[in-house]
Amino acid sequence: MNPNDEHPNEQAIGIHLLSDIHEAQLDTLLQNVARNEFDELIKAGSSVVKSANTVAWSLNASATELGMDLSELGRHLRLSAEILQKLDLRLLRVSTLPERLFDMLADTLIVPVEHIRAYIALPPAIPAGIRFHAASGEPNVVLESFEDALMDEDEISDDDRAYWLGDRC
Amino acid sequence: MNDEHAQNTQSSQRAYTRRPEVEAKVRDLLTLRPAQREREVLMLCASIAPGQRYPPGMLEVLVWAVRHGCRRVSKAHDEAAARIYAASGVFLRAKVRKFAYTNVEAERIVEETLTSLMQHLLTDDSTISFWECQFLRCLSYRFETISAKSHVRRTISDAASIDDGKAPDVSDTSIAVEDLAMLRTIMSELSDEERHVMYLKCVEQLPEESADSSVDTIARRVGKTGRTVRNILTRIRERYVERENIQ
Numbered sequence: 001m002n003p004n005d006e007h008p009n010e011q012a013i014g015i016h017l018l019s020d021i022h023e024a025q026l027d028t029l030l031q032n033v034a035r036n037e038f039d040e041l042i043k044a045g046s047s048v049v050k051s052a053n054t055v056a057w058s059l060n061a062s063a064t065e066l067g068m069d070l071s072e073l074g075r076h077l078r079l080s081a082e083i084l085q086k087l088d089l090r091l092l093r094v095s096t097l098p099e100r101l102f103d104m105l106a107d108t109l110i111v112p113v114e115h116i117r118a119y120i121a122l123p124p125a126i127p128a129g130i131r132f133h134a135a136s137g138e139p140n141v142v143l144e145s146f147e148d149a150l151m152d153e154d155e156i157s158d159d160d161r162a163y164w165l166g167d168r169c
Numbered sequence: 170m171n172d173e174h175a176q177n178t179q180s181s182q183r184a185y186t187r188r189p190e191v192e193a194k195v196r197d198l199l200t201l202r203p204a205q206r207e208r209e210v211l212m213l214c215a216s217i218a219p220g221q222r223y224p225p226g227m228l229e230v231l232v233w234a235v236r237h238g239c240r241r242v243s244k245a246h247d248e249a250a251a252r253i254y255a256a257s258g259v260f261l262r263a264k265v266r267k268f269a270y271t272n273v274e275a276e277r278i279v280e281e282t283l284t285s286l287m288q289h290l291l292t293d294d295s296t297i298s299f300w301e302c303q304f305l306r307c308l309s310y311r312f313e314t315i316s317a318k319s320h321v322r323r324t325i326s327d328a329a330s331i332d333d334g335k336a337p338d339v340s341d342t343s344i345a346v347e348d349l350a351m352l353r354t355i356m357s358e359l360s361d362e363e364r365h366v367m368y369l370k371c372v373e374q375l376p377e378e379s380a381d382s383s384v385d386t387i388a389r390r391v392g393k394t395g396r397t398v399r400n401i402l403t404r405i406r407e408r409y410v411e412r413e414n415i416q
Contacts, residue, residue, distance in 0.1 A: 030259065049254075049291065
């Protein structure tokens with residue numbers, strides 16, 4: 001084909017120009033797009049992001065990335081570093097954890113609450129120095145309730161204990 | 170692909186730079202502590218929503234946030250990526266309607282372009298990418314590459330019969346008639362040099378330039394620098410955009 005033809009390959013050039021995208025168009029489209037169509041796209045995008053996320057994560061690592069250690073995170077949550085350490089190792093029974101703990105962790109760490117739930121629901125991590133059953137080879141991990149962990153904790157004030165347990169303490 | 174060059178600046182000897190408004194926003198965000206930065210990114214995400222004016226350069230800022238500015242596991246990372254996906258989806262759907270693809274093929278092209286975009290966004294890579302500099306142009310290139318592979322096309326006149334459930338006629342004329350008319354007007358106004366550059370870019374599909382001297386490029390063919398070639402292409406595009414806005 002000769003480039004000096006009057007209409008050199010309209011198909012190829014048309015695709016090149018017509019597929020070009022500019023911000024004024026985006027502005028118009030976003031102003032006119034239906035809310036439900038946009039929400040559907042957000043949902044689809046979130047699902048792609050979640051399925052792609054395989055990064056190793058922990059409460060401690062997440063806090064560290066924000067410049068906090070577990071003690072500082074504990075101050076935000078009115079919990080001790082030791083309880084947060086147990087939570088991070090999934091040594092507390094999930095069914096005993098209050099709903100607002102997940103929400104507060106998500107707010108403080110700025111992490112999706114579903115991610116925190118999924119992480120806490122994983123099997124317990126094996127803490128250093130743990131004993132193993134001789135017969136089964138399984139680690140001898142004893143899970144504790146959130147309430148017991150708070151009651152046994154010396155580093156937590158009565159106010160903070162009452163904040164979490166109410167009149168159960 | 171230009172974004173691939175951007176990720177491999179050593180081989181292409183070319184470093185992409187962000188647009189000034191994007192660079193300024195990125196610098197502002199970098200001065201913040203990580204938690205503040207992520208909260209700010211979440212605020213920025215809210216500006217890409219139905220009924221809102223699109224702040225120029227915001228998608229580039231969000232690409233930076235996803236790739237470099239936010240922790241991989243964070244609300245800001247996920248929200249920014251989802252907003253980029255949604256805004257791109259809105260735009261690609263509008264764009265693909267300009268071509269006479271079957272509904273199924275149009276959806277496939279949009280999906281494939283979005284998948285390609287997300288693969289780039291969510292891949293660990295510390296280098297600056299062209300998506301952070303010219304997001305919409307990158308999206309356009311991806312769309313162009315993916316749609317050009319499609320052979321299931323139809324003319325506008327075929328559309329009614331396909332949507333009525335009749336067998337589609339496959340046609341090589343995939344551009345809507347009104348766009349074709351505008352395209353012919355633009356083509357007739359091109360100088361010889363511009364016409365030649367467009368021919369090499371769109372028909373021969375040569376790269377604008379290359380650090381590899383064995384690669385045939387538009388710059389070599391027309392005896393200009395890569396930058397000049399890109400300027401010529403940008404000028405033609407701008408002329409098209411002006412005309413489209415008038416229409």
